[in-house]
Structures are given as structure tokens and as C-alpha cells.
Amino acid sequence: MKQAPASLKRESADVVVVGGGGSGMAAAIAAAEAGAKVILLEKNPHLGGTTRLSVGSITATGTRFQKAKGIHDTPDEHYEDMSLFLSPELQQKENLELRRVLVDHVPETLEWLIRIGLCFYGPMPEPPHQKPRMHNVLPNSRAYAYYLEKECRRLGVDIRLNARAQRLVMNGDAVAGIVADAGQGPVEFRARGGVILASGDFSAGTELKKTNVPHVAHVDAINPASTGDGHVIAQQVGGWIRNPEVMWGPSMRFKAPPVETLLRRLPPSRWITKPMQFALMNLPLWMFRPFVTRFMTASLAPEPSLLRAGAILVNRRGERFADELARPELEVPKQPDKEAFLVFDGAVGERFQRWPDFVSTAPGVAYAYLKDYQRTRPDLYHEAPTLDALARQMGVPAEALRKAVDGHNESLPGGDTRQPIRQGPFYALGPVMSWIVFTEGGLAVTARHEVTTPDGRQIPGLFAAGSAGQGGTILAGHGHHIGWAMTSGRRAGRFAAERARTA
Numbered sequence: 001m002k003q004a005p006a007s008l009k010r011e012s013a014d015v016v017v018v019g020g021g022g023s024g025m026a027a028a029i030a031a032a033e034a035g036a037k038v039i040l041l042e043k044n045p046h047l048g049g050t051t052r053l054s055v056g057s058i059t060a061t062g063t064r065f066q067k068a069k070g071i072h073d074t075p076d077e078h079y080e081d082m083s084l085f086l087s088p089e090l091q092q093k094e095n096l097e098l099r100r101v102l103v104d105h106v107p108e109t110l111e112w113l114i115r116i117g118l119c120f121y122g123p124m125p126e127p128p129h130q131k132p133r134m135h136n137v138l139p140n141s142r143a144y145a146y147y148l149e150k151e152c153r154r155l156g157v158d159i160r161l162n163a164r165a166q167r168l169v170m171n172g173d174a175v176a177g178i179v180a181d182a183g184q185g186p187v188e189f190r191a192r193g194g195v196i197l198a199s200g201d202f203s204a205g206t207e208l209k210k211t212n213v214p215h216v217a218h219v220d221a222i223n224p225a226s227t228g229d230g231h232v233i234a235q236q237v238g239g240w241i242r243n244p245e246v247m248w249g250p251s252m253r254f255k256a257p258p259v260e261t262l263l264r265r266l267p268p269s270r271w272i273t274k275p276m277q278f279a280l281m282n283l284p285l286w287m288f289r290p291f292v293t294r295f296m297t298a299s300l301a302p303e304p305s306l307l308r309a310g311a312i313l314v315n316r317r318g319e320r321f322a323d324e325l326a327r328p329e330l331e332v333p334k335q336p337d338k339e340a341f342l343v344f345d346g347a348v349g350e351r352f353q354r355w356p357d358f359v360s361t362a363p364g365v366a367y368a369y370l371k372d373y374q375r376t377r378p379d380l381y382h383e384a385p386t387l388d389a390l391a392r393q394m395g396v397p398a399e400a401l402r403k404a405v406d407g408h409n410e411s412l413p414g415g416d417t418r419q420p421i422r423q424g425p426f427y428a429l430g431p432v433m434s435w436i437v438f439t440e441g442g443l444a445v446t447a448r449h450e451v452t453t454p455d456g457r458q459i460p461g462l463f464a465a466g467s468a469g470q471g472g473t474i475l476a477g478h479g480h481h482i483g484w485a486m487t488s489g490r491r492a493g494r495f496a497a498e499r500a501r502t503a
């Protein structure tokens, strides 16, 4: 708990936000709306964080989209359904107070996002949710960064890029500010109302991973900026991480598209998203699907159901390297170039052309099928009448691929639900890599998003939001992380602004 040396350059604001992803920008906007002077520190040269890399779904109830389809849905039902995603062990660990905060406030968050310019399509079903309540952003998740930044600027939030927060400045037991390296040496940013840590998760935090999730310490993160800085900064003043061992995956994901097409580069303006939304809601989906799927930008994850149906994994040498049903994602990072391909035959290919068998979730259309990949991702999609021709397309030795397929077909135990790979055309999707997408462990916080010590004492002036302030809530399923990032960010921003008025 260092006091800053007198020589340090100083600036001051009512609220200082660390991190310019979804939760940080939402916090900055809410604080500014409440009349606070806000400085937002972002260590990257651009805003957006993991939020900008995501698929972009947000799950909420009682929405205008649900009402338009005659679906009556409530936060209470949402609260109950969230348990259906969790094992009894995880249910024991969850912070239910924060789950309540999420389900009660995410409906207004969605409305607020629409008010500031975002456009959604939905609601889409996502079992075991008992009602369709997943909403997908149009045209892709970059829209979050675009509209949140626009709103920050409209409200006069002082955005500092390339500014990495390092340590808190204390005044007795209370947080008085934060020191950040903003390019020309450290600067002390004083915050009358508080500092909000919105610095994302720790999927790229070497030491945090070694300590908390050592079995995946060797696996890369999708967002290398997610180094858990906020977790570490808060720990230095008594904060602690709830559920640090809980994480999803690592998961296999296709690489993001290699080439930025003109369509993907277009700003997500309402001139594009409104007609897209109209078409998706009112016209037969097949007419617009090809257009909408061309905006897919995220690293999409092939569904495990593809492996359960009979797809096998081979590496760049054409060799099978793992039992596909026994956590193969832990083995992918050990393969040449850390890459693999999913290989399957015509029977599986035919199945994954329509609901309920989708290849991955996808921005805009919610679910992407094999045909969507054929159309939009020729870099990943391989199809051929024979295995030898498929091997040539993939650039792997044909003999090794044949051996891998034969070995799989012969070794399938009786009663296995997987199909042998026999019938052409043959398909490969890939390369896929294995990444930690996000970690669930976040700083322990109160329902007002104030960081607490292990004995429950609140650290005055310190707030946390988004993944950094996940506080023990366990966000399984799609659309809960973004819901939490935006909801907790807005609330933390409001509470910090309130503290600035009364401090």
C-alpha cells in the first residue's frame, strides 16, 4: 500500500476506470451520466478488450423481442434456469446474490444498449434455458466497442489509451487513486469517488494461471491482454479472488478470419444493422443468412456435439492424437503448430446442416451450420469425394489420414454413439487451435460491486466490474458474460459517481 512519491505527476477525476472493454466503457458512461468527471485508462492502443473479440450474444428476459413473439419470460425463470447449466458442485460455489443482480438488471441493460445505438436479433433458443432468451448483436461484436466508445466521447469521458494501471494509491484504508504508466512515465490518477477495476479476466496471466488453474498453464489465451492486472492490483490491498479455479475449456476454436473483407470493415452503423434486423425478423432467414454470416469476425468454437457425432481430430501430420471425447482440447496445444482439424464424413456433414445440429454459435444468426462455413470461411472448409483428395486440400499426408480414419473406425467400441467415417463426401474443418477463452474467477465484491477482503470488509473507494469483478457468480451458457460485463459496469459506475458526490 504505497503512498505516491511527491514528485509523481498527478491528475484527478471523480471516477477512474481501469480497462476499456465492455464493462469499463459501460462504467465510464454510467458515471458520466450521473455527472461525474471520468478518466478511462486502457493499456491497449484501442478500446474493446475481449468484448470486441466475442460472438456478442446477451441473454435477458422480458425483452421487446420476446414480447414481439408472444413469449412471457421473467428474471425469476432466468434465475432458476441458470442452475440447469451447473453441476451440483458448481451450484454450491456460486454467489447467488450476484446471479440475482444479473437476472434482475440485464433486461434494462439490453434496452440501454439499444438506446445508445446497438441492434440485436432474437430471441434464440439455447437449451437448457426453458425459453428463448439469447439475443445476438448485429452485425458482430465490434458494434459494442463502436457504440460504447461513441457514447463515452459524447459524454466527455477522458479516454487514455496506452495507459497501463499498475498499483493503487491508498489514503489510510481507502483507495484514493491509481498509478498508471501512460507512456511518459507513471502518473497518479486521483479518484474522489473511486477506482473501478474493469480489466477483464486472467486467461493470459502466467502466474495467476499457474497458481489457480495449473492444468491449463500451457494453453494460450484468445486475448493476450487478459493478464488479470486488476486481480493482482486488488490483491495487493487485501482483495481476493472468488472461484479462481473455475473456468470453461480451454476450448477449441477456429482462427478468426485471416482477411478483413470490406463488409467486415464497415462500421456497424444503423444503416446496415437496421435493414439486417428487419430482414432477419420478417423475411425467410434463408434469403439473408448468406449476407449476415459474412460479418462473422470472432473465433468461433466448433460444438463438442460434432465430436460426439463421429468427427475425429487429426494434427498437421494427419495423425489422430487424442480420444475426442476425453478433453482433446488439452492435447491440441501440444501438436505441431498447436493446430488440428476436425474430420468427418457425409452422414455427419448432412446432420450439421440444420437445427439442432449446428457447427458453432455465430454473430447475428446465432447458429452457423456447415453450409455457412462453406460460404464464409473457405480458409477453414475442406470437402472432397475421397479421403486422399481431402488430405491434399488440408495439406496433410494422405496415408496418415487414411490410417487415422481406419484406426478410428476399427476401434469404436460396441454401443458407442459415434459413427464410423465411411461415406463420402468427406469433410475437414480447420485448423482449430485450443485457447482459454475466459476464466471465471473474479474479485469478491458486494452487490454494489465494492471489492471486499476475505473477512467481508469492504475496501472503500474500490469497485470491480465485468470479469475482474465477477465475484463468484458462475456464468455458464451463452450471453451471460456480456450481460454481466455491461450490467455490473453500469452499476459500478453509478455507485462510484454517487460516492464522489458524498465523499
Ligand SMILES: Cc1cc2nc3c(=O)[nH]c(=O)nc-3n(C[C@H](O)[C@H](O)[C@H](O)COP(=O)(O)OP(=O)(O)OC[C@H]3O[C@@H](n4cnc5c(N)ncnc54)[C@H](O)[C@@H]3O)c2cc1C
Pocket (backbone or CB within 6 Å): 018, 019, 020, 021, 022, 023, 024, 041, 042, 043, 044, 047, 048, 049, 050, 051, 052, 053, 054, 055, 056, 057, 058, 163, 164, 165, 166, 198, 199, 200, 201, 222, 223, 225, 226, 227, 228, 229, 230, 298, 299, 300, 437, 438, 465, 466, 467, 468, 478, 479, 480, 481, 482, 483, 485
Ligand atoms: C471468442 C469469444 C467469444 C465470446 N462470446 C461471448 C458471447 O457471445 N456472449 C457472452 O456473453 N460472452 C462472450 N464471451 C465472453 C465475453 O466477451 C467477456 O467475458 C466480456 O466481454 C468481458 O468483458 P470485460 O469488460 O470484463 O473485459 P474486456 O472486454 O476484456 O475488457 C478489459 C479491458 O481492460 C484492459 N486492461 C487490462 N489490464 C489493464 C491495465 N492494467 N490497465 C489498463 N487497461 C487494462 C484490457 O486491455 C481490455 O481492453 C466471449 C469471449 C471470447 C474470447
